[in-house]
Amino acid sequence: KTPPGVFFEKKVIVGASAQELRDLFPVPVHEILPGSMIQALGAETLLQGRALEKGGEWIAFTAALAVFVLLLLTNVEGWAVKTAILALCAVALELVAISLQKSFPVIVPTASAHFVLLLAAASVVFRELGLHKLLLHIATIRQRNSERMLGLVFDDSFDGIIVVKSGGLVSAANQTARTLFQCDDLVGRNARQVLPAELVEEALAVLAAPPAGKPVPSIIEAAQIDGKRRFIEYVVTRSERTIANSARSKKVRTQAVACLTCRDVTLERESVERLSYLARYDAVTGLENRNGFEEKLEQVIVSAQATGQDLCVIQFAIVNLDQIIASLGFSYGDQLRHAIAVRLKNHPAQKAHWAAISADVFACVLDWQPDLEFGVIETVKQVVAEDYNIEGARISVQLNFGFVVTDNPASAEDLLRKSGNALARVRRDSQSQTLAFRPELDEQLQRRRLLETELFKAIGRDEIHLAYQPLVDLSDNSVIGAEALMRWHHRELGPISPMEFVPIAEENGYIVELGAWALNRGMKEALSWPSPLRLSVNISAVQFSRGNLVATVKEAFERTGFPSARLDLEITESLFIDDDLDLEFRMQELKALGCSFSLDDFGTGYSSLGYIPKYSFSKIKLDKSFVRQSISNRQDITVIEAVLHLANGYDMSVVVEGIETAEQADKLRQLGCQIGQGYLFGRPMSASSLSAHLANAA
Numbered sequence: 001k002t003p004p005g006v007f008f009e010k011k012v013i014v015g016a017s018a019q020e021l022r023d024l025f026p027v028p029v030h031e032i033l034p035g036s037m038i039q040a041l042g043a044e045t046l047l048q049g050r051a052l053e054k055g056g057e058w059i060a061f062t063a064a065l066a067v068f069v070l071l072l073l074t075n076v077e078g079w080a081v082k083t084a085i086l087a088l089c090a091v092a093l094e095l096v097a098i099s100l101q102k103s104f105p106v107i108v109p110t111a112s113a114h115f116v117l118l119l120a121a122a123s124v125v126f127r128e129l130g131l132h133k134l135l136l137h138i139a140t141i142r143q144r145n146s147e148r149m150l151g152l153v154f155d156d157s158f159d160g161i162i163v164v165k166s167g168g169l170v171s172a173a174n175q176t177a178r179t180l181f182q183c184d185d186l187v188g189r190n191a192r193q194v195l196p197a198e199l200v201e202e203a204l205a206v207l208a209a210p211p212a213g214k215p216v217p218s219i220i221e222a223a224q225i226d227g228k229r230r231f232i233e234y235v236v237t238r239s240e241r242t243i244a245n246s247a248r249s250k251k252v253r254t255q256a257v258a259c260l261t262c263r264d265v266t267l268e269r270e271s272v273e274r275l276s277y278l279a280r281y282d283a284v285t286g287l288e289n290r291n292g293f294e295e296k297l298e299q300v301i302v303s304a305q306a307t308g309q310d311l312c313v314i315q316f317a318i319v320n321l322d323q324i325i326a327s328l329g330f331s332y333g334d335q336l337r338h339a340i341a342v343r344l345k346n347h348p349a350q351k352a353h354w355a356a357i358s359a360d361v362f363a364c365v366l367d368w369q370p371d372l373e374f375g376v377i378e379t380v381k382q383v384v385a386e387d388y389n390i391e392g393a394r395i396s397v398q399l400n401f402g403f404v405v406t407d408n409p410a411s412a413e414d415l416l417r418k419s420g421n422a423l424a425r426v427r428r429d430s431q432s433q434t435l436a437f438r439p440e441l442d443e444q445l446q447r448r449r450l451l452e453t454e455l456f457k458a459i460g461r462d463e464i465h466l467a468y469q470p471l472v473d474l475s476d477n478s479v480i481g482a483e484a485l486m487r488w489h490h491r492e493l494g495p496i497s498p499m500e501f502v503p504i505a506e507e508n509g510y511i512v513e514l515g516a517w518a519l520n521r522g523m524k525e526a527l528s529w530p531s532p533l534r535l536s537v538n539i540s541a542v543q544f545s546r547g548n549l550v551a552t553v554k555e556a557f558e559r560t561g562f563p564s565a566r567l568d569l570e571i572t573e574s575l576f577i578d579d580d581l582d583l584e585f586r587m588q589e590l591k592a593l594g595c596s597f598s599l600d601d602f603g604t605g606y607s608s609l610g611y612i613p614k615y616s617f618s619k620i621k622l623d624k625s626f627v628r629q630s631i632s633n634r635q636d637i638t639v640i641e642a643v644l645h646l647a648n649g650y651d652m653s654v655v656v657e658g659i660e661t662a663e664q665a666d667k668l669r670q671l672g673c674q675i676g677q678g679y680l681f682g683r684p685m686s687a688s689s690l691s692a693h694l695a696n697a698a
Contacts, residue, residue, distance in 0.1 A: 011047075013040045056100070057109040060093055064113035068120035082124040086117045093117075160262040164191050164203045166255065180232065180264055181222075195260075196222050199234060203258035206238045219265065231269040234262040282356040284334045285341035290416075293355035293363060297412035300353070300365050304406070311406045312368035313415040314352075314377060315423045316384070319398040321360040328393055333359075335390045336397070347383050352376075361423070363416070368405050377401050377434055400426040404437035421445050452504050454490060459517055464488050466521055467684035470693070471536065471655060474669045474676045479694060481534030481568070483677065484522040485684050486514065502540075511540045512547035519553060523562035525687035531694050536568040536598060541575045550589045557593065564594025568619065572600045584615060591616055598655065602643065612650055620647050624658020624678070631667040644672050 015036025023035040033041075067089045071082055090113075097108035154161060160177030164170055173186035183194045191200045198220050217235045240254045280292030288296060297313070304311050318324075318340070325333040337356065344354045344362065352366035366376065381399055388395045402423025404415055422437040425444075458464045468482040488496045505511040519537055526535045543549050557564055569590065575583055587597060598619040599612075612620075622643055626636055640656075647654045659665050659678030668676060682693060 011043075013043060015039060054109055055106050056097075057112060060097070060108055060110050060113035061116060064089065064093065064116035064120075068116060068123075071120065071124075083121045086121045086124070090114055090117045158263075160260075160264075162186065162191075162195070162260040162262070164200075164207070164258045164260065166207055166257075168192055168200060168204060170194070171257065177260075177262060180262055196220055196232075199236070199260055199262075202236045203260055206236050206258045207256050210238050219269070229266070230264060231266045232262050233265045234260055236260050282341075284337050285356045286338075287341050287344075287362070288353075288355040290355070290357040293353075293357055293365075294412045294416065296353055296355070297365050297415065301406075301410065301412060301415075304367070305409060310368040311365055311415070312376070312403055313363065313365050313406075313419045314380070314401060314403040315357070315361055315363045315416075315419045316377075316380070316399050316401045317362075317423055317427060318360045319400055319427065321397075324395060324397075328395075332390055332393065332395070336388055336395055339388050339390065340384055340397075343383050344380075347380070357416070361420075363419070365415075377403065381433075399433065401434040402426055402437065403434075418442065448504060451493075451496065451501055452508055454493075455488075455501055455505060455508075455510060458488055458490070459513070461491065463490055464514070464517070466518060466525065466687070468525075468687060468690045469677060469684045470682040470690070471534070471675055471677050472681045474665060474673055477665075477681065479531070479533065479681075479697060480675070481536060482526070482690060483536040483570070484518060484538075486518055487684070506540055506542045509542060509546055511542045515540060515543045515547070515549075516552045516556070519556040520559060523556055523560040523567070526566070527560065527562060528687060529691050529694060532563075532566060533694075534566050534568055535562070536570050538570045538600065541572070544575060544583065544586060550586060550593070553590060553595065554593055565596075567594070568596045568598050570598045570600040570621065587615055612646065612652075617650075617652055619653045619655050619675070621655040621657055621677075627656060627658040627664055627668075627678075631664055631671075637671065640668070640671055640673070 013036070015034075024032050025035060025038055026032050027038065067086070071085060093110050093113055097110055100106050100108055154172075155174045157174055157176055160180040161172075161174045162170060162177045163172040168191045170186050170189055170191050178184055178186055181194060183189075186194055191203065198218075202218075215235045215237050217233055219231055219233045222230050222232050237259045239257050239259055241257055278289075280288055280295070282289045300311065303309075318336075321333060321336070324336060337359070340362065341354070341356065344352075344364075352364040354362060354364045357363045381401070385397055385399055388397070400423060402419050402421070402425070404418040404422060406415065418437040418441075421441050422435045425441055426432060426435045465487055467485045467487050469485060470479045471481040471483060472478060473480050486498055486502070488498075488501050490496055502511065505514050522535055522537055526533065539549065543552075553567075553569075556562070591597070596618040597616060598621055599615075599617045600621045601623045602620045620643060622640065626639055631637060631640075644654055653674050655675040655677055656668050656673050657677050659668065659676045659680045661680060664678075665676055665680060682690075685693065
């Protein structure tokens with residue numbers, strides 16, 4: 001029995017414990033307590049106001065977050081250090097929470113703080129390991145793509161690329177290089193075994209010491225398996241590559257390599273050599289061309305001047321080369337030129353240096369001996385002019401020669417010009433086949449060039465005018481027409497003969513403009529005469545071939561109003577040798593306009609009776625060479641009678657030129673000639689003078 005005062009102002013808890021039911025619980029501090037005791041302690045705790053309460057969770061969370069942020073802002077490196085700091089923070093957080101719980105009835109929830117710390121640790125690990133690995137992976141992919149692309153560029157390069165390491169070992173080579181040097185296993189082999197020695201030596205020199213300046217491309221000639229030569233352009237450069245000492249070490253070292261960039265320039269080199277050859281040599285004959293000959297000639301001149309030796313430069317032309325090509329073709333022309341060159345080179349009679357300075361002109365220079373005279377040229381002529389048999393065709397050549405002998409210091413250009421001048425004179429005059437240059441030829445050429453230049457200005461300066469020579473009816477000496485003759489009076493050179501300026505105008509084609517001017521001026525002035533005379537105008541072969549003569553004549557009729565029935569166009573027999581001209585058709589067109597035709601200078605040049613019936617002539621003009629001082633020679637009379645008989649048979653009139661005496665006129669009248677022309681009836685005169693002459697005769 002308990003005394004009454006023991007429980008005064010106390011609460012008594014009566015509890016029972018059943019050990020069989022395992023009513024024992026482990027607790028902090030007191031180890032194992034029965035359930036009733038735990039309830040009593042709990043009741044006491046409640047009575048004393050010491051019940052545990054949750055608190056400080058946001059403080060723990062904020063602290064963990066602050067640690068995370070501070071860790072991000074600090075310069076601490078390494079994921080292990082950072083995770084260790086976070087782990088220590090987590091332990092410290094728990095110790096603080098336990099300490100608070102022992103001293104105060106507070107339970108600090110640390111789960112959210114630990115979550116923040118765990119998230120921070122994961123972030124650190126991810127950033128330090130995962131991101132690096134990702135970046136490394138991306139970098140690896142990029143590196144592989146770059147290496148693959150560079151490998152394709154390297155292997156597909158048009159240039160051959162070879163990389164040589166120290167010691168001369170080939171470490172890389174693209175497909176072009178393997179093809180260029182005809183070796184499929186360049187990589188891994190010693191460069192001396194597979195590459196030309198010059199390339200290897202230069203590569204090793206670059207490896208031994210860096211070059212001082214910029215690499216300069218060089219060209220070597222390499223022999224191929226097939227025996228053909230091949231030119232290779234190459235350049236050697238030095239590069240440095242980085243090599244790690246070991247997988248665990250961060251230390252690296254550099255190694256020098258030589259990069260050989262090669263290119264096959266065989267075709268380019270052969271093209272350059274070909275162009276260089278063609279610049280000095282003729283492709284067909286194999287002889288030097290004009291450029292090469294001039295260089296050689298300059299050298300020969302220098303040697304000759306040192307020894308006092310005279311030189312002779314000869315040029316000869318194949319006169320009929322154009323006809324040969326026109327009839328047989330260009331291939332025959334080339335073969336003929338080649339055959340001539342072979343004969344010249346193989347001709348041992350005279351030591352000469354030959355060249356082909358144009359398609360149809362050959363030239364040579366040789367030492368000149370006064371006693372040789374024309375012997376050298378005659379010998380060459382005999383050798384070259386002998387017939388050629390080309391593909392079954394027998395070809396004969398016609399040659400013209402021009403030459404010059406040096407008697408004072410001269411240049412190559414001067415000698416070629418002078419010998420060419422002599423040759424041009426031979427080709428133009430056709431009186432001889434060989435001509436030596438004379439100073440007067442140069443003067444004539446200079447005058448010819450001057451006249452050619454001045455002729456283009458003559459019409460504008462009003463230096464050209466027409467003179468008219470009467471044509472008379474021999475039966476009563478009445479004037480029935482006039483021939484328009486072109487005259488040129490130069491303001492400084494004075495009167496210039498048509499025999500001099502007309503051939504120049506025909507060669508340069510200006511005769512077309514002069515002929516059109518003569519037609520218009522002649523028709524205009526003829527309309528001013530008191531009598532309706534016939535007008536005769538000479539027509540050049542060039543006007544038929546180069547100009548539109550039909551349109552020119554038609555335009556002149558329309559512009560002047562001259563009656564076409566009063567116009568006679570005089571043409572020479574030289575027109576008929578050009579088979580390319582459709583002369584008959586053009587004459588028919590002109591005849592349709594109302595014109596008549598006179599065959600001028602009949603009896604000279606290319607006379608042929610076959611022209612008379614084929615073309616519609618109304619007059620034949622007998623050349624003045626048949627009218628001598630006294631027409632008493634039976635042969636001259638026979639020719640005149642034959643021409644008269646021919647003309648009567650084709651209903652044509654005969655105009656006799658060159659009548660100067662009354663005796664000649666009487667004799668021609670007796671023979672039956674109808675029309676005469678000559679100084680007896682009047683010299684060429686101006687249009688106004690002819691008008692006065694007609695007025696006086698009336």
